[in-house]
Every structure is written in C-alpha cells, then in structure tokens.
Amino acid sequence: IPASVTVIGLGNMGVALADAFLKGGHPTTVWNRSADKANGLVEKGAVLAGSVREAIAASNLVVVCLSTYKVMQEQLAPLENELSGRVIVNLTTGTPEDARKTAKWVSEHGGQYLDGAIMAIPQMIGLPETLIFYGGSKALFEAYEPTLKLLGGNAAYLGEDYGVPLIYDLSLLTMMYGAWYGSMHAHALLSTANITGTEFLPYATNWVNHLIAPLLTDPVAARARDEGNFTTDVSNLNTNKLGLEHIIHASQEQGITVEWLMPLLTLATQKVAEGYGADSFDRVIEAIRKPLVK
Numbered sequence: 001i002p003a004s005v006t007v008i009g010l011g012n013m014g015v016a017l018a019d020a021f022l023k024g025g026h027p028t029t030v031w032n033r034s035a036d037k038a039n040g041l042v043e044k045g046a047v048l049a050g051s052v053r054e055a056i057a058a059s060n061l062v063v064v065c066l067s068t069y070k071v072m073q074e075q076l077a078p079l080e081n082e083l084s085g086r087v088i089v090n091l092t093t094g095t096p097e098d099a100r101k102t103a104k105w106v107s108e109h110g111g112q113y114l115d116g117a118i119m120a121i122p123q124m125i126g127l128p129e130t131l132i133f134y135g136g137s138k139a140l141f142e143a144y145e146p147t148l149k150l151l152g153g154n155a156a157y158l159g160e161d162y163g164v165p166l167i168y169d170l171s172l173l174t175m176m177y178g179a180w181y182g183s184m185h186a187h188a189l190l191s192t193a194n195i196t197g198t199e200f201l202p203y204a205t206n207w208v209n210h211l212i213a214p215l216l217t218d219p220v221a222a223r224a225r226d227e228g229n230f231t232t233d234v235s236n237l238n239t240n241k242l243g244l245e246h247i248i249h250a251s252q253e254q255g256i257t258v259e260w261l262m263p264l265l266t267l268a269t270q271k272v273a274e275g276y277g278a279d280s281f282d283r284v285i286e287a288i289r290k291p292l293v294k
C-alpha cells in the first residue's frame with residue numbers, strides 16, 4: 001500500500017490535491033477549517049482529521065495548500081513540536097522570502113521542507129502535463145517525486161533555494177497579468193466604437209499567435225537579453241515609446257484610464273533620455289531593475 005499522505009487546506013486547490021492522492025491509492029488524511037469541504041473526499045475514502053495536530057500526526061508527508069502564508073503560520077505555529085520527522089510540502093502561494101523563512105522554521109523544529117508552486121488550475125491537477133515547481137533538498141524531492149507526480153506529472157525541480165519556485169511562479173504570473181490587463185484595456189478601447197470582443201477575437205488570436213507569442217519566447221532575444229545586448233533591427237525604443245504615447249492619448253480622448261500605462265511610459269522615456277532610443281524595447285528592464293529615485 002502506498003504511504004499515507006495528509007492535505008491541509010481544502011479550498012478549490014486542496015480538494016483537487018487530496019483527490020489526486022486518493023486516485024493514486026494513497027491513504028489520505030485531510031483537514032480544513034470548514035470541515036464540510038471534506039465531505040466529497042470522505043465519500044471517496046479520505047479520513048477527516050479533527051484538528052491540524054491530528055492531520056500532521058497521521059502522515060509522514062504533509063501537503064499544505066492554504067490561502068496565504070499568514071494563514072499557514074497561524075495554523076502551524078502552535079504545533080512546532082509536532083514537525084519532527086515530518087516532510088512539509090507547501091504549495092501555498094506567497095513571496096520567495098515567505099518560503100525561505102518557512103523552510104528555516106520547519107528545519108529548526110526537526111522537519112524537512114519542500115516549497116512548491118502550482119502552475120495550474122484545480123481542474124488540471126493530476127494530469128501528466130501539469131507543471132508544478134519545487135525547491136529544496138534534491139534528495140528529498142527525489143524521494144517523494146513519484147508521489148508528487150500524482151499532483152502534476154511535470155514536476156520541475158529548480159534547486160536548493162526554497163524561494164526559487166515562487167520566483168518562477170510570480171514571473172509567469174506577472175506575464176499573465178500584463179497580458180490580461182492589456183487585453184482588458186484593448187476591450188475598453190474597442191467598446192468606444194461599439195466593437196464587440198467576438199468581432200475582435202479573430203484578429204486578437206492572429207496577433208497573439210503570430211506576434212506576441214514569438215516575441216515573448218524568442219530564444220535569440222532571450223540570449224541577447226542575458227548578455228545585455230539590446231541592438232535591434234526590428235523596432236526600437238523610440239518607436240515603441242511613440243506607440244505607447246498614441247495608446248495613452250487615444251485612451252484619454254475616450255475617457256479611458258491610462259494609469260497602468262503611465263509607469264511604462266516613464267520607464268521608456270527614462271531609457272530614451274539616457275540615449276538608448278535606437279535600442280530594443282528590452283532596455284526598459286534596466287529601468288525596472290533600477291528605477292530613477294523620484
């Protein structure tokens with residue numbers, strides 16, 4: 001029989017995680033503040049622990065998926081003496097520093113720790129292609145890899161720094177929110193001429209597939225950026241700064257908020273003022289890393 005596992009936190013994600021362990025044949029103990037969220041899992045064979053203490057005691061491997069690190073700390077701090085010999089795999093989203101501090105705290109109390117970041121929605125948990133990042137001891141990751149792969153077959157080990165999974169996670173999310181906000185801004189602009197999202201969709205699809213996706217995933221550009229080489233024969237910072245100004249003016253003419261775009265224009269303007277107008281737009285990374293102090 002596979003080893004027993006515990007899942008603490010049965011939100012949308014925690015339920016999916018516990019379900020995947022049950023499907024993988026692991027005796028699974030669960031705990032949640034609102035116990036009723038365990039009902040469906042209990043019907044499938046999970047054991048509902050009466051307390052977090054009981055849940056931790058039930059298994060060597062304890063997976064935590066709560067809304068925030070603060071919530072996790074509130075739940076686990078009183079139980080620091082129960083952590084000895086336990087392996088905590090924390091899939092809660094937070095900052096890299098949250099992860100590093102938690103790892104230190106767990107190890108100070110005799111437990112072992114892996115930090116993870118789930119790059120998926122609950123409906124994707126358990127699929128072979130589902131990506132989950134992990135950081136911590138390589139030996140520990142490898143020991144639990146087959147079990148963790150039940151949650152997402154693409155379990156990517158990123159090294160010993162506990163903060164790195166969340167850096168990858170938050171970097172990918174930053175890309176998502178930038179594109180997502182951009183899409184909402186575009187739709188607000190379109191609606192000023194009564195153009196629907198459905199009418200726009202074929203052109204948006206073409207644009208994303210043939211321009212944006214290649215732009216963001218070009219290996220040559222990635223290497224050039226790594227090397228600090230910002231030359232371009234495609235479109236330079238001057239041209240892109242003008243493009244931003246046109247979007248801002250057109251939006252203002254229509255009464256649409258441009259607050260999100262202004263900092264981007266400020267960064268582009270800073271690099272143009274420093275004499276980099278003929279370089280690629282990627283130059284703004286320098287201004288993001290080191291903004292001018294106002």
Ligand code: NDP
Pocket residue numbers: 009010011012013014032033034035037065066067068071075091092093094118119120121122
């Ligand atoms: P939910 O809002 O569905 O669930 C939140 C969980 O945290 C519940 O178990 C909830 O308990 C618990 N909780 C919140 N506040 C407290 C508290 N004060 N005391 C005790 N328990 C508390 O969130 P998700 O399951 O979607 O997300 C959980 C984590 O997974 C987050 O860190 C999220 O960023 C991450 N994640 C989620 C993804 C998703 O698509 N959903 C994708 C990738 C990562 P209760 O049921 O009692 O309210």
